[in-house]
Every structure is written in C-alpha cells, then in structure tokens.
Amino acid sequence: MPRAQVPVTGRSWAPGSLWPMCGIIGVTGSDDPLRFVLDGLALLEYRGYDSAGVVLVATAGEAEGLSGTGALWRRRSAVRGESIPALERFAGTDLVPGARTGIGHTRWATHGAPTEGNAHPHLDCTGRVAVVHNGIIENHRHLAAKLVAAGHVLRSETDTEVVAHLVEAEVTAGASLLEAVQRCVSEIRGDFGLVLASADEPEVLVATRQTSPLIVGRTSSLGLVASDISALLETTRELYALGDGEIAELRPGVIRVVDRAGTRVEPTRLRVGWGVRAAQREGFEDFMSKEIHEQPRALTDTILGRIHADGTTELEELGIKEIELAAISRVIVIACGSSYHAGLTGRVAIEAWAKLACTVEIASEFRYRNPIIEPGTLVLAISQSGETVDTFHALREAKRRGALTVVLTNVVDSLMTREADGVLYTRAGPEIGVASTKCHTAQILLLQVFALHLASLRRSLSTDEIAELAALVVAVPARVGDVVARFDEYRHTAEQLAFVDDVFFLGRGGGYAVALEGALKLKELAYVRAEGYPAGEMKHGPISLIDRDAVVVVVANRGSLSAKLLANVEEVRARGATVVALCDTDDPEVAGLADIVLEVPHTDETVAAAVLVVPLQVLAYGVARARGNDVDRPRNLAKVVTVE
Ligand code: AGP
Secondary structure (H helix, E strand, O other): OOOOOOOEEOOOOOHHHOOOOOEEEEEEOOOOHHHHHHHHHHHHHHHOOOEEEEEEEOOOOOOOOOEOOOOEEEEEEOOOOOHHHHHHOOOOOOOOOOOOEEEEEEEOOOOOOOOOOOOOOEEOOOOOEEEEEEEEEOOHHHHHHHHHHOOOOOOOOOOOHHHHHHHHHHHHOOOOHHHHHHHHHHHOOEEEEEEEEEOOEEEEEEEEEEOOOOEEEEOOOOEEEEOOHHHOOOOOOOEEEOOOOOEEEEEOOEEEEEOOOOOEOOOEEOEEOOOHHHHHOOOOOOHHHHHHHOHHHHHHHHHOOOEOOOOOEOOHHHOOOHHHHHOOOEEEEEEOHHHHHHHHHHHHHHHHOOOOEEEEEEHHHHOOOOOOOOOOEEEEEEEOOOOOHHHHHHHHHHHHOOOEEEEEEOOOOOHHHHOOOEEEEOOOOOOOOOOOOHHHHHHHHHHHHHHHHHHHHHOOOOHHHHHHHHHHHHHHHHHHHHHHOOHHHHHHHHHHOOOOOEEEEEEOOHHHHHHHHHHHHHHHHHOOEEEEEEHHHHHHOHHHHOOOOOEEEEEOOOOOOHHHHHHHHHHHHHOOOEEEEEEEOOOHHHHHHOOEEEEEOOOOHHHOHHHHHHHHHHHHHHHHHHOOOOOOOOOOOOOOOOOO
16 A cells, blocks of 8 residues: 555545546535535535536425526536635525535536536436536437437536436436436446435435545434545544445435445445545645546546547547648647646657657747748647646747647636637646646647547558557556556655755657656756756766766666667766666666666556656655655746746
C-alpha cells in the first residue's frame, strides 16, 4: 500500500477507483434537507465548480413554485465558483415545507457547456424523476436517439439526462424507483455514480454505480449518499462503499442494497479514521499526491469512447468536418510549460503516424515572431486551464492569419474554447495542485488519440498498423497504474536526492520531452536548478558543467535509441556525475551504469512518455517534500497564468 494511501478499508475504495469529477450528495429523513445538501456541496466543491444544483422532494401540495406536475423543487446556478453561494439564498426560506429528501450536485463539465441548463439535477419529461450523475455515459447519444424517437423531450446537452427519461418510462409503467433503476441500469454503458429521487416516493433515494464511487450511510433517522466520504463524515461514521453494479435504496434510517438481479447484498462497512479536511484530499497528504494517484483514472476517462483497441477513433465532438481535417498539410502546436512538453510528445506521434509536418512553439514567442501560416495549417493550442494568456493570444494571432484552430484543454468552456474552431477536452477532473500532473499525462494520451485519428482520416497508416498502435494507446492507463503503484518506492529514492543543487535531465527521441518535464517539475516544486537536455547535445557544450557534484537523470527506457543514449551516459559517468537512470525493470545493462535506479515496467517506446513521466513527478514531489516545500502552492507560481 503506498504511503499516502487512503486510511479507509473496504471494497471498491482504492487509488484506482478515485474519481475526480463532480460532487454528489443526497439525504432523506432530514428536517432541513436543503441545509444538509448545501453544506455537503460546499465540502465537495473541490471536485468541480462549473455549476451546482439541488432538488428537494416535497410532499405533494405542500410547496410553492414546483417544477412539472408539482412535487420536485429544483434550483440550479452556473456561475463558475459561485454557484453554491448563489443557492444559499434559498436556505432557511422554508420554500418547500415538509420536504425531508434532497439531492445536490456540483459539476465539473464534460458533456455540454457549464450552463444552468446543463447543471444537474436533470429531470424527466414529467418533472417527477430527478438524477445527479458523476462520470461519463458512453452510449448517451444512442440512448438519446431512442428516447427522442419514443417521444421524450431532452432539454440539456449532457450525457446524464437520458437516465431520468429511461427511469421515467419505467416509473410511468408502475415500477418503484428501485425497480425502475434496476431495469434501466443495464442499458447504460460507461462509468457512473447515479443518485435518483422521485416525486412519487418522497422519502426514498436510489443510488447505483459503475466504476465511479458512491458511499452510502445512515443514522437512526437519515439515509445518506455521497460521491465521497468528506461530505458525510460530520453526520455519521456508519458508512458503506457501494459495490460496482449494486443498487442502494435509502429511506430514513434504512439502507437496502441489491444487485442488478434484485438479490439482497450486504454492503461493506468502511472503517473511517480521519476527519473532513483530510477527506477532501481523500486521505492523501496533499492535492499533488492525490492527483498523481488519479492518473490511471484520468487517462481512462480521457480516452473513454474515443478510441477502441481495433483502431477506430471517435472525435465528432471536435466540431471540425472530417474532410477539413483530412486536408490539413501541417500542424503547429502552441503551448507553455508542461503543456508545451506534452506538445513535443504529441509531435512525435503526429509526424510518425499522421505523417504531417509538425512544429511545437512556445506560445509567448510564437505570437511576436511574425509566424507563417500557410493554407492547410492547423494550429493546435494546448492548455490545461484554457486561459493562459500567452497561449490565448498566440491562438488568436494564428486565427487572424487564417489557420484552422483547435484547442486541447481540461476546462470546459474556458476562454480558448470560445476562440478556437474545434475543441478537444481532456477529462482529468479538476487539477488543484499548481504543478500539472494528471492533466499533463492526459494531454499526452489525447494527443496520441488525435494523431491516430488524423492517421486514419489521411490513410497514412494501414488499418493493421492503426489497430496495433491503438491497442498500445488503450493499454497506457493500466501501465500508468503500474507506475503509480510504486509511488512510495520513487518517493524513497527522491529522499536520497533531497539536497542536490544542480540536476541535468537527459533523453533522446521520445525521452527528450520527458526529460524536459522532469526538469520543470523539479524546478517548480523543489526550487532546484534543473535542465532538460537532448542527450546527444551534451557534448556540444553543457558537458563542461559535468563533474563529481553533478547529478544526471537519464530517461533510459528500452527503445530504438538505447545504444546511443547509453554512450551519452558513459560520457557523463566518465566525468564523475551521479547517474540516476529511469529504466525498464530488469535492464541490467542500464542498471549497471547507474548509481540510482528508478524502474518502470516496460512500455513500447511509441507510447511510453505518459508512463515515464510519472516517476519524475514523484521524484520532484519527494525532493520538494523532503525540503519542506508546499507542493500544492510552490512559491512565485500561479495555477493559471493570466499575465504576459
Ligand atoms: C506546470 O506544472 C506548470 N505549472 C506550468 O508550466 C503550466 O503547464 C503552464 O503555465 C501552462 O498552463 P496551461 O496548460 O494552463 O496553459
């Protein structure tokens, strides 16, 4: 078990099951469900703050201004970061007298802009079924088409709303909420945590999940559910992890769990050893280590429904016609910092797979260089935040010069998405730590999916070659999971380097961008001078800096340039440097050359970057922590850089 692990035991609660997006809360049996839900949302807000919403279930006839036929009261707000305070104005107003049940949601948008109309809870056509959701419903388009053909009216752009309508059909036919969910859930593909309320059963909530976690709990008078434990800890320690595919019916003081066949299941009790603040970090010491651990999940979500092991890619969301994309003749990537490094990795795939000329430019330089944009140029801006002012202006300049533009970002509806012709979203969930970790690896993987998409449109590779590469891409989240599991081991290694002053990071080919990213992480977190360099370039000058005090980290995974890289390692060793090798497990040759080894399970070099960068994140993390630095808020830096 890694050191920073969650001190809760119980089924389904492991780092691999962390789900970064959206907060869910629900209660039944409360005298003031709105207060309860709003307090819970405030604790969950770190999971997403694009919008928030609540539904209270009134006993028919007891409330004013109800939606639909009258028993669900819904309020939503989509003022980024301010939605929960906006909902506070309804608290204490007794607008829904008699309501004892409520659900709430704080959203991190994935499907549909962060508008009020897309904010959860979503309702069915009759306004009698409400749903909140965390995750991605992969087959939502297919389900929506079926529902519309059957006469349903869908009002939002979300993947979630289909669930309310599927359940509506069953409830209208006489099913209880539990039976309705049981019947519908097998139609839904993807990852989800769902909580539903129905006007017909004012003291019942139904919750179910697939991959993304849900915790249920009770007191003698309450039934409780939340997407994570932090929202429930102040109310009860009687908490249970809902298992994959299980369905919980909550009533005041009572939890009943069944599987999809309706067979009663005994839920697993969680043993909880910590308080609310730690719970927001899910027990991790800081957001950075939490976000490092979230990477397998973030990568899985990022490629969900977009690439399949047979080589098919689906990127309709991009919003650019395939014919236009197939016709591009050149790609210019613009970005800053870690996003720039992701761009360098993306270039390798764009050139090798899509066979397109690709350059990667520092955004703050591009704009002022009078760049040449020929017809057929695609300018691809990469920005985690979508708000970095250097990248934004470079994007605007490229557009002014006639480029087709795409932004690859993690933040729905951010500034750049409104500027670009097309958008690709990573689905890493909110990244709180200033140092980019999960967003960086998600960018890399999405760029590789995009490169394969271009390759298939341009027919630059055979179908077999595309399928082979797609299988490698699809396997990356699991490989990343393998390295994340070695977090403690890498951190321990980092502690041996706690007091270094000067570090070179060397790589060749695909390893070069990894070296740059490793150096940036060490600089920004540990405040150590660190330089990322192409290994072959050392002999053209920088090698004069190498002596017995130098520390050289080499990205030395097995690959086509291994022999050349090892020759460069010999060169720095001969001058007395301490060599830290990031290499494949069981590579005695590299291990024999190194003083310190960071082992990674072998990953094909074409897709290895996202895997290799993880130990270097942990290396920087470990050195920074050993020096007593605040890893979530390193000095002089901001998460979003809105100045030139
Ligand atoms: C990464 O760890 C840094 N904090 C920084 O380099 C960052 O990648 C850069 O500022 C770009 O930000 P963006 O991706 O939001 O545009």
